Amino acid sequence: AQSVTQLDSHVSVSEGTPVLLRCNYSSSYSPSLFWYVQHPNKGLQLLLKYTSAATLVKGINGFEAEFKKSETSFHLTKPSAHMSDAAEYFCVVSDRGGSYIPTFGRGTSLIVHP
Amino acid sequence: DTEVTQTPKHLVMGMTNKKSLKCEQHMGHRAMYWYKQKAKKPPELMFVYSYEKLSINESVPSRFSPECPNSSLLNLHLHALQPEDSALYLCASSQTMTSGINEQFFGPGTRLTVL
Numbered sequence: 001a002q003s004v005t006q007l008d009s010h011v012s013v014s015e016g017t018p019v020l021l022r023c024n025y026s027s028s029y030s031p032s033l034f035w036y037v038q039h040p041n042k043g044l045q046l047l048l049k050y051t052s053a054a055t056l057v058k059g060i061n062g063f064e065a066e067f068k069k070s071e072t073s074f075h076l077t078k079p080s081a082h083m084s085d086a087a088e089y090f091c092v093v094s095d096r097g098g099s100y101i102p103t104f105g106r107g108t109s110l111i112v113h114p
Numbered sequence: 115d116t117e118v119t120q121t122p123k124h125l126v127m128g129m130t131n132k133k134s135l136k137c138e139q140h141m142g143h144r145a146m147y148w149y150k151q152k153a154k155k156p157p158e159l160m161f162v163y164s165y166e167k168l169s170i171n172e173s174v175p176s177r178f179s180p181e182c183p184n185s186s187l188l189n190l191h192l193h194a195l196q197p198e199d200s201a202l203y204l205c206a207s208s209q210t211m212t213s214g215i216n217e218q219f220f221g222p223g224t225r226l227t228v229l
Contacts, residue, residue, distance in 0.1 A: 032215050043118070043204055043220035044157070051215040090156055100211055101170065102218065104156035 002027045002098040004091050006105035014113045019078040021108045023091035026072065033074040034092040034102070035065060044090065050074060061085070086112045116141060118221035120205050126227045129195060135224045137188040137205030145169075145211035146188040147218065148180060149204040157204055163188060164211045195228045202226075 007022040025031060032051045036044040048059025055067040065076045074091060091105040118139045127133050137146065144165050149157035162170035163182040171180075177199075179191040188205055202225055206218040 034217055036220075041202070041223075041225065043120075043222045044206075044218075045220070046217045049215075049217050088154075100213060100216075101159065101162070107154070107156050109154075 002029075002031065002093045002095045002103050004093045004103055004105040006089075006091050006108050008108050009106065010109045010111060012111040012113065013081045015083055016080050019076070019081045019085065019110065021076040021089050021091075021110065023074045023076065023105060024072050025074060025091075025093045027093060027095045027097070029095040029097050031093050031095040033065075033067060034094070035059065035063070035074075035076050036090045036092060038088045038090065038107075040087075047076070047089075081110075081112050083112050083114065086110055116219060118205055118207055118219050120203075120221035120224050122224060123222070124225045124227075126229065127192065127195065128229050129197075131195075132191070132193045134192065135190040135203055135205075135226075137190075137221055138186055139207045139219065140186055141207065141219065142185075143207035143209055143219070144185060145208045145216075146182065147206040147208075148188070148190055149206065150199075151202045151204055151223070161190075162211060169211065192226075195226075197228050200226055200228045 003026045005024045034049045035047040048057045050067045058064045092102045094102045146163045148160040151157045161180045166182045181189040202223045204223045205221040208216040208218045
């Protein structure tokens with residue numbers, strides 16, 4: 001069965017410093033992987049997705065993620081944090097074994113200090 | 115139009131009330147989803163409709179009753195809810211549910227409070 005682990009429940013950074021949100025996955029098939037962002041009391045917005053094309057995926061708002069099969073990881077990065085990046089981030093995996101029903105990680109809360 | 119709309123934004127109801135949540139998309143998506151989200155938790159899948167047929171029911175109590183009148187609309191009928199059902203209810207859609215490459219588009223949610 002597919003699963004996803006977000007290694008940190010909270011990540012705290014200063015504005016202008018790099019962001020790293022970690023995600024490891026488990027899948028017996030070729031997975032699709034997604035990162036979503038959720039601002040308080042809002043719906044989820046897709047940041048980026050990996051679907052077996054390029055392993056380095058660029059998303060919106062300067063975020064990117066690299067699919068590393070050998071490490072079963074799909075970490076989200078951004079070179080310079082902005083105050084508006086403060087939000088909850090979800091890593092999501094989907095594969096044929098799970099009937100393509102997305103499985104969500106527990107979420108990582110990104111806190112950005114001025 | 116890449117938007118999923120949900121109404122109402124907020125809903126307060128008593129345990130004996132009957133109410134409905136509404137979700138709409140005009141992207142031509144054939145899969146639609148209801149999720150329940152508690153504070154500081156990921157969304158929990160409740161129901162999935164594929165081509166207007168109920169495809170997945172994640173053992174949701176019968177006080178929640180989904181309905182898909184057409185390919186653009188999804189309703190969630192609520193009756194005799196409990197205070198622990200208070201949560202953010204999210205609707206999502208995707209092109210289909212038979213391919214993993216299709217991302218989900220989420221609505222802004224309905225904040226439900228059960229008194």
